[in-house]
Amino acid sequence: MKLFAWLVHIFTASGLLAGFMGLLAAIEGDYPAAMAWMLATLVIDGIDGTFARMARVKEVLPNVDGKTIDYVIDFFTYAILPAYLFFVAVEAPLWALYAGSFMMLLSAAIYYGLEGMVSEDGNHFVGFPVMWNMVVYIFIFVVPWLSWPVLLAITAVFAVLHFVPILVPYPSRGGRWWMLTIAMVVVFIGTALLNVWAYPRVSAVGRWGCLLSVGYLALVTVLDTFQARPQVQGKDGLEKE
Template structure:
């Protein structure tokens, strides 16, 4: 077997390895005394795998040398599990929604299903996702904080609003495909945001309010830049 083929299939195996943290996150959710911080750490590991497998797939030309497997399908299945289904299930499991309304997370789950299945879900030529790109894993962390520090109703209203945006014709930056003049700020910002969330996780679910506010700077920048770049297309 050629070296190029071995490398390409190794990338497929890396993508598929995301099922391990996904399974461990589900095991924690199903445990009698679920610790959401552990779930978030497993989801973070799954996100790191997702962040590096795309560039590696392009680097090692998996579509050419490992064409018997559709890496996009594997990636989409794992993305739905770790970016949408599992974190939304965690919100329900931890009672971060108003009493009797936890089940409405299925609206977000359904919206993400349609979002992933939409024929225009990704505009890779210009580097955009269609709709809110199902970053429910990050949202779930804020959901726990909002429910503890403000009200479960704030969690509910924002979740329902993002569910609508998931199936709406709005466009958000695909981080790995951001145009070069902006890519560094998006990628570095994402790393700093992840660090900020880890700091909040240390004092979860009631970190300092000032730190929560600072952590929201990057999402605000991401949304504003997405709008700006889409207008320029």
């Protein structure tokens, strides 16, 4: 049982290796490969919690804090790597690239220090979660024709939304229309892979699939924010079992 628990922690930590490979690809200017590695980190992060619960890692390895491992990896793969990809792949004045990257990093760092990052029922993030990988993917692979002032304005809006008490679906935890939400996440990842493969072109199927899934998640966020409004709990709500 301990071996299974250790394997789960190693699987979680492999997200950092995938993120590092994404960084190397971005440095080399291979933006599709960088994005493919970022999508791999998204998949790893999405399923490792299920494995952790199956292996009862908290019970079997009480001295190994999987939550801390997860935070370290998430901050790199969801904030640092996307900020770097934004900096090198978006065409904009240098000051705008610094401004956009700094907004991503500062808002993410402060968000990770907040209490109440997850709702009391565990089904929502409170505030826009650190998902800059999705935002930067859309900038580069879905709407590359948008001008840099528009991209910078969108970045500023999402940075502010970290601190607005909206209720964003936490797909692996259940919630409203849970199976449909999971399906939309699968659609997002699948169409993202399609757009990464088609780069520098934008696949029509990939574009509309992405916009459909993002629009769905935005709709559920609005509905849950204004209808459910559950109480929120502390940062430990993100703890993996």
